[in-house]
Amino acid sequence: MKIIVVDDEMSALQAFLGEIIGEDVEYKFYRDDAEAVCEYAAKGGVNAAFLDIRMPKTDGVELAERLLRIDPTIKIVFITGLSLMESDLPDSVRKHTLGFLYKPYETQTLLKFLSLIKDKKRVLVAKMFDTFDCFADGEKVKFSSAKSKELFALLLAYNGKTLTMNDAISQLWADMNTEKSKILYRDAVWRLRRTLSDLDIPCVEWRRAALSLDKTMIECDYWHYLLTGRGDYRGEFCKTYDWSVYYLAELDGIRQRAVSETKADKI
Amino acid sequence: MECKKTIRILSVVVNTLLVFMGSAVSLVSPSAADGGSPASVFAVVLCGIGAVILVVECVSAFKVFDSTLHTAAVALFLLLFMLFSPDMRAFYADAGADTPDRLFDIFDYFFFTGVALTIALFFRHTFRPNGKKMAIVPLFAVGILCFAAYVLLAFYGLQYIALCCFAAALAGWFGCMRFFSYRGGLDNLPFYFSAAILAAATGMQAVDSLYYAGIVRGCVGWPIGYYAIILFCFAVIYLFYFLRNEGAALHLSEYRLQTERLKLKILVGQMKPHFIFNSLTTVKSMYHRNVEAGDGALELFSEYLRESLSMIDTEIVPFEQELQNVARYISFINIGQARAFDVIYDIEATDFSVPAFSIQPFIENAVKYSRVNEKEDGCIMISSRAADGSVELKISDNGVGFNMSGVKEGAHGISNARERFKLLLNADLSVRSSPGEGTEITVYICQKVEKK
Numbered sequence: 113m114k115i116i117v118v119d120d121e122m123s124a125l126q127a128f129l130g131e132i133i134g135e136d137v138e139y140k141f142y143r144d145d146a147e148a149v150c151e152y153a154a155k156g157g158v159n160a161a162f163l164d165i166r167m168p169k170t171d172g173v174e175l176a177e178r179l180l181r182i183d184p185t186i187k188i189v190f191i192t193g194l195s196l197m198e199s200d201l202p203d204s205v206r207k208h209t210l211g212f213l214y215k216p217y218e219t220q221t222l223l224k225f226l227s228l229i230k231d232k233k234r235v236l237v238a239k240m241f242d243t244f245d246c247f248a249d250g251e252k253v254k255f256s257s258a259k260s261k262e263l264f265a266l267l268l269a270y271n272g273k274t275l276t277m278n279d280a281i282s283q284l285w286a287d288m289n290t291e292k293s294k295i296l297y298r299d300a301v302w303r304l305r306r307t308l309s310d311l312d313i314p315c316v317e318w319r320r321a322a323l324s325l326d327k328t329m330i331e332c333d334y335w336h337y338l339l340t341g342r343g344d345y346r347g348e349f350c351k352t353y354d355w356s357v358y359y360l361a362e363l364d365g366i367r368q369r370a371v372s373e374t375k376a377d378k379i
Numbered sequence: 380m381e382c383k384k385t386i387r388i389l390s391v392v393v394n395t396l397l398v399f400m401g402s403a404v405s406l407v408s409p410s411a412a413d414g415g416s417p418a419s420v421f422a423v424v425l426c427g428i429g430a431v432i433l434v435v436e437c438v439s440a441f442k443v444f445d446s447t448l449h450t451a452a453v454a455l456f457l458l459l460f461m462l463f464s465p466d467m468r469a470f471y472a473d474a475g476a477d478t479p480d481r482l483f484d485i486f487d488y489f490f491f492t493g494v495a496l497t498i499a500l501f502f503r504h505t506f507r508p509n510g511k512k513m514a515i516v517p518l519f520a521v522g523i524l525c526f527a528a529y530v531l532l533a534f535y536g537l538q539y540i541a542l543c544c545f546a547a548a549l550a551g552w553f554g555c556m557r558f559f560s561y562r563g564g565l566d567n568l569p570f571y572f573s574a575a576i577l578a579a580a581t582g583m584q585a586v587d588s589l590y591y592a593g594i595v596r597g598c599v600g601w602p603i604g605y606y607a608i609i610l611f612c613f614a615v616i617y618l619f620y621f622l623r624n625e626g627a628a629l630h631l632s633e634y635r636l637q638t639e640r641l642k643l644k645i646l647v648g649q650m651k652p653h654f655i656f657n658s659l660t661t662v663k664s665m666y667h668r669n670v671e672a673g674d675g676a677l678e679l680f681s682e683y684l685r686e687s688l689s690m691i692d693t694e695i696v697p698f699e700q701e702l703q704n705v706a707r708y709i710s711f712i713n714i715g716q717a718r719a720f721d722v723i724y725d726i727e728a729t730d731f732s733v734p735a736f737s738i739q740p741f742i743e744n745a746v747k748y749s750r751v752n753e754k755e756d757g758c759i760m761i762s763s764r765a766a767d768g769s770v771e772l773k774i775s776d777n778g779v780g781f782n783m784s785g786v787k788e789g790a791h792g793i794s795n796a797r798e799r800f801k802l803l804l805n806a807d808l809s810v811r812s813s814p815g816e817g818t819e820i821t822v823y824i825c826q827k828v829e830k831k
Contacts, residue, residue: 214685216678295725295760295762298724298725298726299726
């Protein structure tokens with residue numbers, strides 16, 4: 113994969129990218145030299161361009177237009193300090209724009225762009241065995257509260273079934289009065305919603321007093337285990353959550369079957 | 380701008396004076412029906428005034444403001460109407476010219492219809508119940524039909540039927556306008572007043588032709604009366620229109636100024652130098668703790684700064700975006716704190732907008748004055764509920780609260796937020812607080828906000 117980076121103050125970005133970008137990416141830096149950039153792009157094979165919008169000699173948006181004329185398959189990411197919107201871009205550029213990388217650079221955003229450039233389907237990787245955690249683009253997802261994380265785990269454990277507010281409350285806030293638990297439920301829902309929309313993986317469908325999942329955007333070890341019987345289950349499932357004990361019996365059953373099958377194979 | 384305004388004011392003053400003069404002249408002059416020359420002399424004076432009005436209108440229409448084209452059209456029809464009036468006919472007769480009565484009657488009526496319709500058009504342009512213009516095509520259709528009927532019926536001496544119909548249609552149209560305006564919450568008395576006299580003038584013309592048809596008696600002398608009435612009607616509308624427009628322009632510029640000032644105030648509030656330097660110090664100390672924590676703090680601060688700066692261009696933002704601003708602010712002030720405090724988001728409705736950075740000041744207040752972060756079970760709650768077409772937004776805390784009577788109106792940034800809710804969304808904000816019981820802020824917001 114080939115990436116061009118054009119930025120007039122590139123030392124910061126160079127260091128940053130160098131740390132993040134994997135070995136499979138070949139990247140080339142240019143300092144505000146539109147002609148050289150276009151020359152390089154004309155040779156072909158460039159997948160993406162990271163362009164600073166405001167440079168002394170070059171306008172990033174104009175450069176994007178030129179690059180797209182040379183090679184319409186190039187994906188554009190704009191580097192900018194200010195808050196910009198896609199609607200500020202001309203149509204011809206907007207179609208090819210993946211988004212904005214704001215200064216100072218955030219690892220999470222850059223990783224997101226890299227997987228978009230690789231055309232990798234972005235999924236949320238959920239690991240439910242042992243302790244529960246989620247990963248996006250290889251980074252651990254930070255949930256904004258413990259309860260919103262637990263709510264998401266419960267939703268994953270429901271495995272595609274709709275989780276109603278009453279179910280969630282009875283499992284997460286059992287010892288509280290109804291009014292207070294409803295408030296806390298809505299708080300957790302809101303936080304989960306924010307976390308997922310910041311990740312750009314909208315895998316939860318929000319309805320009044322119920323939640324459901326779009327399973328295509330998630331890779332979950334628990335689901336995989338239920339389907340195939342293969343996985344890293346060692347008797348622990350979402351171990352910090354009280355409700356997880358109800359799932360252990362089924363998982364243990366699968367494990368025993370798997371063990372006896374392998375024994376049978378050996379015999 | 381200033382020059383244009385002066386021309387406009389001058390033109391309005393001259394016009395109004397002329398029109399009132401015209402009305403006075405026509406009211407005191409003896410009617411043509413009595414015969415005798417003074418009436419025709421007055422009629423000539425009246426036509427002269429009409430011509431001057433037309434010139435003034437045309438000049439102001441082309442020099443100043445395009446919507447005065449309506450008034451220029453009214454003045455044109457008025458002048459033509461006067462030129463073909465019975466009084467002028469007496470003048471032409473005195474001068475020895477031939478004036479075929481029937482033809483003049485038809486012209487007279489045609490221009491009268493013109494005056495009535497252009498005034499109606501002017502009404503419609505200026506005055507829109509619920510922001511929509513009234514349908515005027517039916518009125519025009521009736522006007523044209525009545526005119527055709529008038530021409531046909533004139534041969535049988537029955538033209539009063541057409542006149543009565545037109546008077547009824549005009550009165551009906553104004554009635555409808557009144558009704559819709561009333562329902563739309565608009566109420567402008569001078570308009571209705573002048574509409575009523577316009578309809579009355581049409582009625583009088585109808586009665587006048589009834590007199591000539593020999594059906595009613597005792598209304599001799601009304602022709603002059605209804606010029607006066609139309610002129611008077613014109614003057615009232617015109618003055619009112621001018622005052623209204625000036626008022627609206629003033630209000631608009633004041634509104635702009637006010638929002639600009641508010642935005643600046645808020646921006647300065649966000650960007651207090653000490654806040655920036657404190658934040659930078661926090662960032663630095665976080666880097667000393669470890670690089671990752673420093674990165675996190677720096678990212679938060681720069682996002683916060685970016686959002687605050689982008690506020691220069693945005694007045695209202697989606698509620699979700701404002702909540703994000705709140706969340707960022709809270710994570711930022713929580714950096715490095717031993718006891719992190721948080722907001723409870725009791726969110727049900729999100730499909731509405733709020734002024735940018737309008738919720739955050741309340742959170743700041745709750746931290747600064749209600750000291751929720753120092754209390755053991757202290758918390759702030761933001762809740763939103765949909766309730767038939769509007770949203771109830773509540774920001775409450777269980778901090779120390781304050782005595783409402785002890786707080787000057789305008790303190791703690793409350794009045795600032797209140798003004799913005801009022802100006803941008805026409806939403807009213809209420810604050811309830813008492814010592815020891817915390818504070819509760821409630822806003823009712825209309826869900827559908829018209830985009831400007």
